[in-house]
Amino acid sequence: MSSSRPLVTVVRAGRHSFSEGMHLQQRLAKSTQILDPPSEFRNYLVLQEHDPVYTVGLRTKDYTEEDERRLRRLGADFHRTDRGGLITFHGPGQLVAYPILHLRQFKASMRWYVATLERTVIEACRQLGIPNATTTKETGIWVGNQKICAIGVHGSRYVTTHGIGLNCCTDLRWFEHIVPCGIEGKGVTSLSQELDRHVPIQEASDALLSSFANVFECRLQDQTEGKVTKSSEVK
Template identity: 70%
Template sequence: MVINKPLLTVLRAGRLSYTAGLQLQQQLAKQKNTDFTEFRNFLLLLEHDPVYTIGIRTKGYTSEDEQRLRQLGAEFHRTDRGGLITFHGPGQLVAYPILNLRQFKLTMRCYVSTLEQTVIETCRQLGVLNATTTSDTGIWVGDKKICAIGVHGSRYVTTHGIGLNCSTDLSWFEHIVPCGIEGKGVTSLSEQLGRQVSVADAAAALLNSLSKKFDCQLQEKQQERVTN
């Protein structure tokens, strides 16, 4: 018996401002289909211009902090994702899965766990064998975070996602307490492997891992206008 797997359309959006990326996520997520089986799932892959984002918990960050960070040359945005403050910028693979979890038969908790395992497997494929989860959010190599995870779910539809440091300029993180976790640092695939790892390299590994962990079919599309 042939079992139809969920279909996931991959959109490579290149480098976008955070605002443009958020607008594209919202466009993809707000589909008018009332039957969840007709929902079109997307994986949005991109890099952001330098930006600091805060999740629904804004612990310790004031308007003065916002002004300070903007003066560094980065944007600053408050969002509805989980988690605290983080940085996105060039050299970081940002992946936003826009999924209807009912098609994948996943709860939100299981979705986050599967996303974590996808990133861990991605790191292993690229040669970072000790990436793992801890009691803190994200994916870690020792006491350094290599990938931030912050997601949002509404009516079974997911938005936001992950930021995997490939060749990111890690000095941007020195101006914040990444994800609100004191005493720990950040790292990248390039730093761990001692060689340049591009966003394209990481994206290829991520797609391979994601298709297995989420047991889905992938189809590639160029960035497109999505209407309903």
């Protein structure tokens, strides 16, 4: 494993509100944003779980104040963001991962980045025992006609923010109050539902980290331990 491969620091943020997660993401994205040279940028992969929240992407005009009030009455928060995509839900039992990467250390292409992120999730699902997770013409990762992982990203000066929401043991009833990602006639699923057993976030996180290191061809360093893990060593 070459030490020239990009280094990504893994931040295990635990469970918190969406606002706290956004603040953390913004702080990390700006803290080492030395864009010249890009090699000085410190990459992060934030793993977290959110309190119940509905978020919408750039097409916020599709959602009225009444929509917001209706969803808040369910006991969830509501946020408008600068990511791509439409409305989705984040909450307990869902692994939310935000890669904060400078793509010039990888490949300077948002199209490549999104495709690589999709392959990362598909490989993680395969490791967990779901071989038929795949992409379709719609955004996200699907098992049949049900979405198992939402993807919504943002890029600025080749620095990525936002990311994925992988349903592990999520209460899927939260999705009944929206049209997830604006896609009519499709449903949502989770790792637990597909595997017919409880899949905790920690188990999904292990698979995602293994897949991320291999597919992005990078080295992972846990922030809490400072240990650099080569992709071939991630289990």
